[in-house]
Amino acid sequence: xxxxxxxxxxxxxxxxxxxxxxxxxxxxxxxxxxxxxxxxxxxxxxxxxxxxxxxxxxxxxxxxxxxxxxxxxxxxxxxxxxxxxxxxxxxxxxxxxxxxxxxxxxxxxxxxxxxxxxxxxxxxxxxxxxxxxxxxxxxxxxxxxxxxxxxxxxxxxxxxxxxxxxxxxxxxxxxxxxxxxxxxxxxxxxxxxxxxxxxxxxxxxxxxxxxxxxxxxxxxxx
Numbered sequence: 001x002x003x004x005x006x007x008x009x010x011x012x013x014x015x016x017x018x019x020x021x022x023x024x025x026x027x028x029x030x031x032x033x034x035x036x037x038x039x040x041x042x043x044x045x046x047x048x049x050x051x052x053x054x055x056x057x058x059x060x061x062x063x064x065x066x067x068x069x070x071x072x073x074x075x076x077x078x079x080x081x082x083x084x085x086x087x088x089x090x091x092x093x094x095x096x097x098x099x100x101x102x103x104x105x106x107x108x109x110x111x112x113x114x115x116x117x118x119x120x121x122x123x124x125x126x127x128x129x130x131x132x133x134x135x136x137x138x139x140x141x142x143x144x145x146x147x148x149x150x151x152x153x154x155x156x157x158x159x160x161x162x163x164x165x166x167x168x169x170x171x172x173x174x175x176x177x178x179x180x181x182x183x184x185x186x187x188x189x190x191x192x193x194x195x196x197x198x199x200x201x202x203x204x205x206x207x208x209x210x211x212x213x214x215x216x217x218x219x220x221x222x
Contacts (some may be wrong), residue, residue: 006032007126010049012039012072013061013088018111022059022088029119042067042075054083056126060105062089062096070103077104086125088113094206095173101210102171102219107131108207157200164218166193171210171219 009026011019012124019038026033036055039045040073041064048099058076062069069087076083086107087100097108106125125130159167162183171187180190198204201212 003035007057007212008055009035009122010037010039010045010055010058011035012041012058013043014040014064014067015061016040020096025115025118026122029115030122033122041065042072042124042144043070046075049080051080054080055086057122058083058085060073060085062087062091062100070099073100073103073105084129086121086131092206095175097207098210099173101207101214126188133189158166159197159200163193163197163200166190167197167209168219170194170206171213 005032008189011022013019013022016038023035023038036050036053037048039048043066045058060069060072064072067075067091073085073087076085084106086109087105088109088111089096090111100108107121107130109121109131109195113121121131165183166179169182172179173199174182176190176194177187180187183190194206194209197209201209203209205210210219
């Protein structure tokens, strides 16, 4: 279902050809969207954004000159917290996705995404506030959509002290090997905690663990 109001979008990416192609694609799959302007990077965005006509959604790349996606997302979250950010990037490293989510990104898409999924993501972020279905199971999506259900689910899940500590470290940029060293445990033990939490929380990736931790205030957004 489409939102009642047009979705105002801004594109922030240093590749002009990609931006033009994305604009054409957005116009084709969802004429309900309006692209306010394009920006080469975060600094260009700062110069062009109009506080009296803010976008609903910013499609943001990560690797950009002068001011990259991390810095740009931090700035947007601090100055314009009402603006939602959907990351569109070729970078898919778990640590990178985790960091962007911790900074406040509402979703993450790869640049080779199918048009249908892009359209779904635009509507989902604009109307529900997030789009994470590439990285987490439908059960966690449901808990994110239903706060009361999420709280009930949380009360039914009991985490050990070690699992809770591991979950907090999993929300950092450290590798699993580094987490094992930090917790003075073997990498095999850490793998056990990870697999146990995957099963307990009904998620299938580290990103799912991070989203659970953020949703239940086990970690704070940077």
